[in-house]
Amino acid sequence: MGDPTGEPGSSMHGVTGREQSFAFSVASPIVHTDKTAKFDLPVDTEHKATVFKLFSFSKPHMRTFHLSWISFSTCFVSTFAAAPLVPIIRENLNLTKQDIGNAGVASVSGSIFSRLVMGAVCDLLGPRYGCAFLVMLSAPTVFSMSFVSGAAGFITVRFMIGFCLATFVSCQYWMSTMFNSQIIGLVNGTAAGWGNMGGGITQLLMPIVYEIIRRAGASAFTAWRIAFFVPGWLHIIMGILVLTLGQDLPDGNRAALEKSGEVAKDKFGKIMWYAVTNYRTWIFVLLYGYSMGVELSTDNVIAEYFFDRFHLKLHTAGLIAACFGMANFFARPAGGWASDFSAKYFGMRGRLWTLWIIQTAGGLFCVWLGRANTLVTAVVAMVLFSLGAQAACGATFAIVPFVSRRALGIISGLTGAGGNFGSGLTQLIFFSTSHFTTEEGLTWMGVMIVACTFPVTLIHFPQWGSMFLPPSKDPVKSTEEHYYGSEWTEQEKEKNMHQGSLRFAKNAKSEGGRRVRSASTPPDNTPNNV
């Protein structure tokens, strides 16, 4: 549903948030607005909104946006709800450092699989039911925290709650049914960033709820269990709101997923092949593991770290930890903006340098955080680290759309999974053993970020160059058409299956940098580049 051609992986189009430059509205004259449709926002011929009005709740488009990002954020709240309460939970359940670390790994591992399944679920049931199903069926996992009595139960429940992070997929998919592809970039990027904020909100919310319950008279070891009811209720409330207020398509809820039928579907196997054999895919998988991945790991360890190291109260530690996750509100879009800004002057080479600089800076600030001995230094280092890591997430997905046109969906999915995998790995190595103290773990995590960001230097586009090498001189290979066309075989080209890629290649010429932009004629805003 995310794409009229219905290709596999099309549900992920728009995920990257960077298909087009950040635009609040579609300026193209070629996107025909449908003036007969009675919607609050201007719409195109498919009745998808062409304008993104942030503070509106108009039905159905903006309502979908808000339902979507809030459900996604709720899932982040419940996945990381245990983190700020660990100082209490570890005493109740008699946990060791290994148990706490393993639970953290478990919390991010579940969604690696569930995200892969979610795309298919959305194709079958539609994004509204996909979201509602996931959110409401994971509510029991949140409530089951009240039964946990030891390390095994704790790890299992955190693993099960972690599945609900797949709402990321339903969120992005749902919005691509409601918003025109020319603005889907900004819409999805904002939703992703605001969803990630949930990891910060929970650090503030859970200790406050816990305090209130304590003051109401409950003992410490009961209060934290009751506190988990709050994310559980949020799941139920959001699920019901999505079901009652949401709709699958701009025109209604008909289970009519009628597709045009004439368009030939692309083969999953082929797309997978082109995704997997492009080496750049794997570099981005690694990179995202050390921008998004370290963000998730830090969400899990930072509140406990401040509580223990600086002898703070639970809600003070939670407040500081919340600052880390809440920076997503502007840091992620800022990373995308910085990438766009550098692309204006230096093209793709600028984007690569921006990504490398931001992510390396984040890594260095992480090292500083680990070595900070006073509270003020630690907070400053943490905030700078959060800006670096989250802006790097935004900058990563500013480049991913250009890696491949045909296999974009799968590459985005693999990159996202890499984020979770990196998080699990980092927590396993640095935060689950007695070998490192938490501050040593943070320092080494920072070193690993810097080391794992080096592969950006290896990313080379023949048509645009890489960080250190200029574009290829070969007249054939140095064209965008050749790069994107090489994903199609000759027979497929004869059938004209590659037209979408060619149109994309034409618009992608702006990645050549300033000399290309000023030299060439202004690019026509052809729609449907996604």
Place this chain on the structure above:
Amino acid sequence: MMAKDHTLYQDLTCTQFFHQKSIFLLPKFPNSTMTIHTLLFVSLLIFSFIESSRGGNKDRLFTELQNLLEVTAKPVQDVIVLEAGKDMVTIKWKLKSSGKVDADATFKTIQVKLCYAPISQVDRPWRKTHNELFKDKTCPHEIVSKPYDKTPQSLDWTVDLDIPTGTYFVRAYGIDGDGQEVAYGQSSDEGRTKNLFSVQAISGGHVSLDIASILFSVFSVVSLLVFFVKEKKKAKLEQRE
């Protein structure tokens, strides 16, 4: 203090110097926002360096304290494991007779705390023993804190509800008028291996909690299925019309 003032003064004059020479030495910024951001960032850095160079005067070490108090802690009932919230411990403390007669002249307050034995500290760095008293996490649970009385004291203490499962001993600190620890005594030996007692914590779970949890979970699943079925039926009806 003088040295630190001098450094700060140097920092400020340096900044002024650079401002005057800014055209030649500092990079040009395309707009004022970037300048402000950079200045803020630099001042943050300066603040942090000042902060981290300031030493603390909380450097009192445990090894500086004298073992002047004699403390005993015995469970009231002869059980292997004490239950939190239920069982009691008799704690007694007094000045050691082997010490000087008025060694406790400086004591204003006595603070009695429950401490983790080494076996309960394994793999749990948040309970680690540090020599610096302000860093030390061995004794986080306070039993009682009251004005110092020269006569031998005794207390029947019920184990608090929020005491975690573990093995413990009791330590008493003699605190002077400034709030600084001057002496201590503990119910165990120096290696903290003898005269320990075990506590089993409460589970924290309640039947009412379990029932509420199940009810809400069932509600969530059932309401989802009801919605789904209802909408499918409506869609079928609409299709037929």
